[in-house]
Amino acid sequence: xxxxxxxxxxxxxQTAPIARGRGVAxxxxxxxREHIVEKTVRVVGHDPEPLPAALGxxxxxxTRAPGSMLVHALFPPGxxxxxxxxxxxxxxxxxxxx
Numbered sequence: 867x868x869x870x871x872x873x874x875x876x877x878x879x880q881t882a883p884i885a886r887g888r889g890v891a892x893x894x895x896x897x898x899r900e901h902i903v904e905k906t907v908r909v910v911g912h913d914p915e916p917l918p919a920a921l922g923x924x925x926x927x928x929t930r931a932p933g934s935m936l937v938h939a940l941f942p943p944g945x946x947x948x949x950x951x952x953x954x955x956x957x958x959x960x961x962x963x964x
Contacts, residue, residue, distance in 0.1 A: 877909060877920035880947040885923035888951055897955050899927060904952040907934045911946070920947060 892899060907924060909917065914936075921934065940948050 875944065875946070877911075877916040877946050880945070881920045881949075882923045884947065884949050885926070888924075888949070892953060895953070895955055897953050901953040901955065902928075902951050903954050904950075905933065906950045908937045908940060908948040909934060909946065910937055910940055924949065 888902075889899075892901070905924070907921060909920065917934070940946070
């Protein structure tokens with residue numbers, strides 16, 4: 867999904883498909899969600915009202931909230947949310963040793 871606008875317009879319409887896409891990417895590597903070590907969410911606008919509903923799908927099942935920032939605009943125009951996530955993947959041989 868990198869570089870593609872997910873879902874429809876609006877903050878909430880964007881985050882649910884982003885969360886699903888992240889789940890698909892993690893599943894493809896065999897990594898659980900707990901392997902995400904860094905996540906940044908950029909939200910267009912200066913109104914904090916949509917944040918709880920918009921960030922809900924991204925926070926589901928986790929105890930740590932992602933780093934979030936309000937921004938003036940994103941590319942492409944009309945895209946209200948952008949998410950970066952970094953996961954640490956441990957090779958099976960290394961995880962078996964621990």
